[in-house]
Amino acid sequence: MRFFVTGEQKRQSLLNAIVLMFLGYIALLWITNGMMYFHKMSLTPDSVVSYYLGSEENFTQPKSYQSLLEVTHFHLFSMGILVLTLAHLLLFTPLNMSLKIWLTGMSFVSAVADEAAGWLVRFVHPGFAWFKIGAFLMLEFSLLALLVLVIISLVMQRLAQRERGGLERDGGMAAMAPSGGEGG
Incomplete structure (x- = not known):
């Protein structure tokens, strides 16, 4: 992290390559997250209710407390780390601070809401299926926006660095730093 804070990343082409590879990896994660959702459910409340409460037609059982707990336990940690990392990278963009705060907050809230929605459908009321659909869409949108x-x-920033002639000095990769950051 000190590379971002001190501006040393301007001379660190490996660090920039790692950030790009990470973002590619997260793009694949985002795609598979959507694929997993649509493998189990659709954007209709009936499909969400059927998934969580079971279906006689499809011979499926309701989701158990233990099953939901195991998924929630893993997702709370992994989604927290994912959103934290993407939000941290967002801090080093030249975007308006209000947008950064709003998007970061929306990402964290939607990740928790997406987890909570399954519990609400299963143990409170099937009407929360709409909440599940909305939380999923908001999570996917916010992660995509961050990415x-x-x-x-x-x-x-890499293109701007190239135009200034800075790519030759730092090994071919420009820095990911806030606008007006330290010079190389």
């Missing part, structure tokens, strides 16, 4: 904004910022 795209960080990638665009990184690419734009």
Whole structure:
């Protein structure tokens, strides 16, 4: 992290390559997250209710307390780390601070809401299926927005660095630093 804070990353092409590979990895994670959701459910309340409460037609059982607990336990940690990492990278973009705060907050809230929604459908009321659908869509949108904004910022800063002639000095990769950051 000190590379981002001190501006040393301008001379660290490996660090920039790692950030780009991480963002590619997260893009694949985002795609498979959607694929997993649509493998189990659709954007209809009936499909969500059927998934969590079981279905006689499909011969499926309701989700158990233990099953939901295991998934929630893993997701709370992994999604927290994912959103924290993407939000941290977002801090180093030249975007408006209000947008950064709003998008980060939306990402954290939607990740928790997506987890809570399954519990609400299963143990409170099937009407929370709409909440599950909305939470899933908000989570996917917010993760995509974080991902795209960080990638665009990184690419734009690399192009600006190339125009200033800085790519030759730092080994071919420009820095991902806030606008007006320290010089190389």
